[in-house]
Amino acid sequence: MNKRLQEIHEEACVHISAAFTKLSGRKTIVNIANPKITEVKELSPFIDADEIVAGVYLPVTGETKGAALLILPKETAFNLCDFLLKREIGTTQELTGMDESALKEAGNIFCGTYFTTLANELKIKIIEHLPEFSFERFGGILTELITKCAAGAEKTLVVEIEFMFTELVLQGYFVLLLEKKQIEHIIGSLEKKEPLV
Amino acid sequence: MNKILISDDSVFMRKMLKDLLSGKNYELVEADSGAKTLEQFEKERPDVVLLDIVMPEGEEEGVRVLGEIMKMNPQAKVVMITAVGQDAVVEECKKLGAQDYIVKPFDDKEVLEVIGKYVS
Numbered sequence: 354m355n356k357r358l359q360e361i362h363e364e365a366c367v368h369i370s371a372a373f374t375k376l377s378g379r380k381t382i383v384n385i386a387n388p389k390i391t392e393v394k395e396l397s398p399f400i401d402a403d404e405i406v407a408g409v410y411l412p413v414t415g416e417t418k419g420a421a422l423l424i425l426p427k428e429t430a431f432n433l434c435d436f437l438l439k440r441e442i443g444t445t446q447e448l449t450g451m452d453e454s455a456l457k458e459a460g461n462i463f464c465g466t467y468f469t470t471l472a473n474e475l476k477i478k479i480i481e482h483l484p485e486f487s488f489e490r491f492g493g494i495l496t497e498l499i500t501k502c503a504a505g506a507e508k509t510l511v512v513e514i515e516f517m518f519t520e521l522v523l524q525g526y527f528v529l530l531l532e533k534k535q536i537e538h539i540i541g542s543l544e545k546k547e548p549l550v
Numbered sequence: 551m552n553k554i555l556i557s558d559d560s561v562f563m564r565k566m567l568k569d570l571l572s573g574k575n576y577e578l579v580e581a582d583s584g585a586k587t588l589e590q591f592e593k594e595r596p597d598v599v600l601l602d603i604v605m606p607e608g609e610e611e612g613v614r615v616l617g618e619i620m621k622m623n624p625q626a627k628v629v630m631i632t633a634v635g636q637d638a639v640v641e642e643c644k645k646l647g648a649q650d651y652i653v654k655p656f657d658d659k660e661v662l663e664v665i666g667k668y669v670s
Contacts, residue, residue: 375657451562
C-alpha cells in the first residue's frame with residue numbers, strides 16, 4: 354500500500370476510534386484496510402446490489418470537491434445502533450427515527466474525521482456540507498451516487514472498515530469520491546514512486 | 551434551577567446531551583431547527599443555550615441564529631456545538647458573542663465543566 358496513504362489511514366483510525374469510544378461509551382478500535390481505486394460504476398462487486406445497507410453521504414467543497422460515503426450492511430447498522438444507544442446486542446430489528454439519527458451522526462463523524470485528517474496531511478481546506486442518510490438496497494444508493502457524480506467524480510477510493518468492540522467486530526465500507534483529477538492529484542502528491550496497491 | 555436550551559437537529563445528539571445533563575439540577579428544553587431555537591429562546595429565556603452550528607436550514611444556520619440571539623439579548627450565554635475541523639466557524643461565533651464551544655462527540659466531563667462556567 355502507498356505508505357503515506359497508510360499513514361493517513363492510521364492517523365484517521367486513531368481519531369475515529371477515539372470518537373466512537375466516546376459515542377458508544379465502549380472501547381472501540383476502528384481499522385481501515387485494503388484500499389482500492391475504482392470507478393464509481395464498478396463499486397457493485399464490493400456489495401451485492403440487493404443487499405440492504407445504511408449509507409451516510411457527506412459532500413465536501415473547498416480546495417477539493419467530492420464526497421465520502423460510509424456504507425454499513427444491515428447487520429452492522431443494527432448492531433452499531435445497539436452500541437450507540439447502549440442497548441443489548443441484537444435488540445435493533447428495524448430502524449426508528451432515533452436509530453437513523455444515531456447512524457447519521459456516527460457516519461458524519463466518521464467521514465468528517467477522515468476529511469479533517471486528509472486536509473491536515475495535505476494542507477488543504479475542505480468544507481463539509483449537510484450529510485444525508487439512507488437505508489435501502491445498495492443498488493439504489495449506487496444509482497444515486499452515479500447521478501450525483503455525473504459531473505465529474507468518476508474515481509473512488511474504497512476501503513474496508515472494521516469497528517472492533519469487545520463483543521463483536523462490525524464491518525463496512527468507506528468510499529471517497531473525488532473528481533478524477535483531484536484523486537490523482539491526492540494520490541500523486543502522497544508518494545509518486547509507490548503504487549496504491 | 552438553571553434552564554438549558556439544547557438546540558441540535560439530531561435527536562440522537564439531543565438525547566446524548568439530555569442523558570448527560572439529567573439529574574444535574576438543570577431544566578432542559580429542546581429545539582431541532584434554527585427557527586424553533588429562536589422561538590424557544592424567546593419563550594423559555596434559558597440561562598445557557600447549547601447551539602449546533604449545522605441545522606436543517608443550512609451548514610452555518612447556527613451562526614445566523616447566534617446573531618439573532620445576541621440581538622435579542624446581548625447578555626445571552628451561548629455555547630456552540632461543533633464538529634472537528636470547524637475552527638474557523640468557531641472563531642466567527644466567538645466574535646459574534648458565543649461564550650464557548652463543545653466538540654462532537656462529547657467528552658462528558660468537558661461538557662459539564664463548560665456549562666458549569668456559565669450557570670449560577
